[in-house]
Amino acid sequence: MRHIISMLLENEPGALSRVVGLFSQRNYNIESLTVAPTEDHTLSRLTITTMGDDRKIEQITKHLNKLVDVVKLVDLTEGAHIERELMLIKVKATGAQRDEIKRTTDIFRGQVVDVTSTIYSIQLVGTSEKLDGFLAAISGTTILEVARTGVSGISRGEKVLSV
Amino acid sequence: MLMRALHDEGVELIWGYPGGAVLHIYDALFKQDKVEHILVRHEQAATHAADGYARATGKPGVVLVTSGPGATNAITGIATAFMDSIPLVVISGQVDSSLIGSDGFQETDMVGISRPIVKHSFMVQNPEDIPMVVKKAFYIATTGRPGPVVIDIPKDVTDPSRKFKYQYPESVKLRSYAVPGKGHTGQIKKAVEILLAAKRPVIYTGGGVVQGEGSALLTQLAKHLGYPVTNTLMGLGAFPATDPQFLGMLGMHGTYEANMAMHFSDVVLGIGARFDDRVTNSIAKFCPGAKILHVDIDPASISKTVVADVPIVGAVTSVLEEMLELIRQSDTKVDRAAIEQWWKQIEGWRERDCLKVTPAPDDIIKPQQVIQCLYEITNGDAYVSSDVGQHQMFAAQYYKFDKPRRWINSGGLGTMGFGFPAAMGVQLAFPDAVSVCVTGEGSIQMNIQELATCLQYQLPVKIVCLNNQALGMVKQWQDMQYGGRYSHSTYSESLPDFIKLVEAYGHVGVRIDKLSELKQKMTEAFALKDRLVFIDVLVDPMEHVYPMAIKGGAMKDMYLSKTERT
Numbered sequence: 001m002r003h004i005i006s007m008l009l010e011n012e013p014g015a016l017s018r019v020v021g022l023f024s025q026r027n028y029n030i031e032s033l034t035v036a037p038t039e040d041h042t043l044s045r046l047t048i049t050t051m052g053d054d055r056k057i058e059q060i061t062k063h064l065n066k067l068v069d070v071v072k073l074v075d076l077t078e079g080a081h082i083e084r085e086l087m088l089i090k091v092k093a094t095g096a097q098r099d100e101i102k103r104t105t106d107i108f109r110g111q112v113v114d115v116t117s118t119i120y121s122i123q124l125v126g127t128s129e130k131l132d133g134f135l136a137a138i139s140g141t142t143i144l145e146v147a148r149t150g151v152s153g154i155s156r157g158e159k160v161l162s163v
Numbered sequence: 164m165l166m167r168a169l170h171d172e173g174v175e176l177i178w179g180y181p182g183g184a185v186l187h188i189y190d191a192l193f194k195q196d197k198v199e200h201i202l203v204r205h206e207q208a209a210t211h212a213a214d215g216y217a218r219a220t221g222k223p224g225v226v227l228v229t230s231g232p233g234a235t236n237a238i239t240g241i242a243t244a245f246m247d248s249i250p251l252v253v254i255s256g257q258v259d260s261s262l263i264g265s266d267g268f269q270e271t272d273m274v275g276i277s278r279p280i281v282k283h284s285f286m287v288q289n290p291e292d293i294p295m296v297v298k299k300a301f302y303i304a305t306t307g308r309p310g311p312v313v314i315d316i317p318k319d320v321t322d323p324s325r326k327f328k329y330q331y332p333e334s335v336k337l338r339s340y341a342v343p344g345k346g347h348t349g350q351i352k353k354a355v356e357i358l359l360a361a362k363r364p365v366i367y368t369g370g371g372v373v374q375g376e377g378s379a380l381l382t383q384l385a386k387h388l389g390y391p392v393t394n395t396l397m398g399l400g401a402f403p404a405t406d407p408q409f410l411g412m413l414g415m416h417g418t419y420e421a422n423m424a425m426h427f428s429d430v431v432l433g434i435g436a437r438f439d440d441r442v443t444n445s446i447a448k449f450c451p452g453a454k455i456l457h458v459d460i461d462p463a464s465i466s467k468t469v470v471a472d473v474p475i476v477g478a479v480t481s482v483l484e485e486m487l488e489l490i491r492q493s494d495t496k497v498d499r500a501a502i503e504q505w506w507k508q509i510e511g512w513r514e515r516d517c518l519k520v521t522p523a524p525d526d527i528i529k530p531q532q533v534i535q536c537l538y539e540i541t542n543g544d545a546y547v548s549s550d551v552g553q554h555q556m557f558a559a560q561y562y563k564f565d566k567p568r569r570w571i572n573s574g575g576l577g578t579m580g581f582g583f584p585a586a587m588g589v590q591l592a593f594p595d596a597v598s599v600c601v602t603g604e605g606s607i608q609m610n611i612q613e614l615a616t617c618l619q620y621q622l623p624v625k626i627v628c629l630n631n632q633a634l635g636m637v638k639q640w641q642d643m644q645y646g647g648r649y650s651h652s653t654y655s656e657s658l659p660d661f662i663k664l665v666e667a668y669g670h671v672g673v674r675i676d677k678l679s680e681l682k683q684k685m686t687e688a689f690a691l692k693d694r695l696v697f698i699d700v701l702v703d704p705m706e707h708v709y710p711m712a713i714k715g716g717a718m719k720d721m722y723l724s725k726t727e728r729t
Contacts, residue, residue, distance in 0.1 A: 010339055013286065014274055025279045055466070062463035068283040068303060071339040163338060 032150030182229025184256025210240020215585025231269030246575025346477030370397030371435015550606030580609025
């Protein structure tokens with residue numbers, strides 16, 4: 001099963017490599033990874049999506065918790081949560097397809113953020129599934145470039161990941 | 164500043180080897196007399212010696228090496244300590260901050276290279292950070308599940324002209340690092356109920372009990388319950404081996420009775436042990452009828468391989484104390500009749516006498532007899548460090564350790580070359596004690612240069628070399644699984660004359676090749692109290708270690724000799 005593990009990490013050199021190293025060292029898989037400092041500049045927030053059964057995920061979270069740089073951690077998929085990913089996609093937009101792409105972008109509530117006479121650069125935010133859906137929907141067009149940020153997430157309601 | 168911080172941390176001894184990036188530190192060492200430095204002959208030996216010291220004393224071992232090759236040479240020792248959860252602080256020099264990343268002379272990314280084999284690591288950025296980093300390093304290395312910590316220091320950071328106001332922090336608090344203390348009382352209660360209701364229990368303990376200073380409480384608990392105890396390779400000495408309740412070591416080369424008792428048990432109380440593959444054999448067939456109670460300070464060790472029915476995360480002493488208290492208060496009492504029946508069954512297995520040594524003809528010495536003799540002449544009271552291979556297993560099986568911290572060996576990583584430097588570390592910690600290194604002619608050659616260190620510091624280590632003229636354990640596997648094809652495991656024609664070799668280093672060498680002379684010559688060698696003696700014992704080269712687990716089987720599946728199996 002897919003899990004989204006989000007953690008607060010000391011914003012120090014080498015911290016990220018310890019997290020990433022743990023995954024390769026123990027043969028765990030990283031599907032996506034996002035990291036950036038939080039409002040407290042001593043902390044980074046790092047979100048990893050990974051696959052595994054419950055035992056594997058338990059081991060992953062235990063080992064992550066053992067890392068001295070990991071301050072706090074939550075498996076977002078254990079409860080109600082919001083997940084978002086941002087995708088920038090550059091497509092060939094000419095002829096009849098130009099309108100079709102624009103319409104599809106609107107349906108997916110994306111924005112065309114850069115235009116040339118032959119090209120659209122589109123920004124889309126949503127769950128990974130939604131982004132996959134968009135890519136499927138425009139599969140008839142020529143995709144020139146895709147840049148996805150990876151999943152970031154937060155718990156719903158009052159549950160908070162903080163120090 | 165670094166020296167001052169080490170002294171303030173209570174460090175008395177460090178092992179190291181100088182080089183360009185640590186010259187400022189070595190100059191500071193020269194100018195003080197509080198911290199004693201031992202000059203080894205190879206950085207790997209520095210880490211093993213510090214490790215041996217740490218295992219024997221319970222105090223952290225400290226190592227100082229230079230950048231580049233100094234740091235990489237230390238890696239094997241760090242990995243060894245990491246696998247066995249030994250507290251080490253390894254200080255490595257680094258090139259000047261301005262040169263980092265430029266492939267400077269003797270530059271290597273030590274923090275990067277050591278990352279998977281350390282508990283934590285630091286790169287010191289500013290001189291004024293040194294005291295806090297040292298404090299944190301020792302705190303992290305010694306608390307919780309101990310382990311090695313690396314401090315990488317660029318040369319400019321130790322430049323004596325960069326002055327700052329020194330203050331050693333009294334305490335340290337890390338928001339991201341919590342040390343497990345007491346176990347969960349509810350869980351301990353649950354475990355105690357299951358333990359008391361057991362009809363065929365086994366207490367299975369590992370290195371965690373030794374490291375966590377839990378031996379006395381373990382003995383109390385086991386005595387109170389009257390249950391059988393078995394130790395892992397790392398756990399030997401945690402429970403007195405001469406006690407009738409002790410079944411011997413378990414696992415791949417464990418005793419028949421220990422492995423049988425595990426397999427047929429209904430409750431396994433695992434304490435400070437990690438259900439390692441060398442213990443469990445096939446996980447799917449492991450202790451089919453047993454409820455697993457698992458006490459460990461490291462939550463990640465619990466249910467990692469074998470799923471625990473009752474997991475308890477906590478320090479071994481506090482959990483054992485609470486268990487003892489709850490057992491005393493409990494209305495449930497030990498089912499004495501069932502336990503008596505269980506012991507009868509175990510005694511039946513014991514009668515098989517799986518460690519019986521059949522003497523060889525023609526005055527040939529069996530390796531087991533050497534360990535038996537060693538046990539006798541040292542009254543079972545020596546510190547025994549071992550290398551890795553057949554001799555290690557013979558030592559574990561035949562030397563009966565009654566006290567913790569006496570058996571010093573590389574269990575997790577299985578590092579050949581560990582034993583001799585470790586024995587040096589032990590000898591430095593306890594100058595008057597008998598520090599023995601049990602080794603083979605293969606392992607000893609992996610750190611033999613330390614004979615020079617022993618001469619320099621007058622360390623009267625006794626090296627007992629079980630010389631079978633081959634890499635015995637490899638050869639045993641080749642015998643058993645590869646049709647006796649000895650691929651690169653024999654080298655009898657090129658072995659050095661160890662006697663001449665140790666004499667060249669200024670020590671004493673003794674060769675023994677007749678059983679009839681074994682005891683007398685060993686006794687004479689051990690009587691040379693202030694000399695290092697290398698005892699080269701030529702043993703039966705065809706001997707195998709038994710019992711031996713049958714790969715892919717359950718714990719009950721063992722070879723008991725070249726011709727018998729369960």
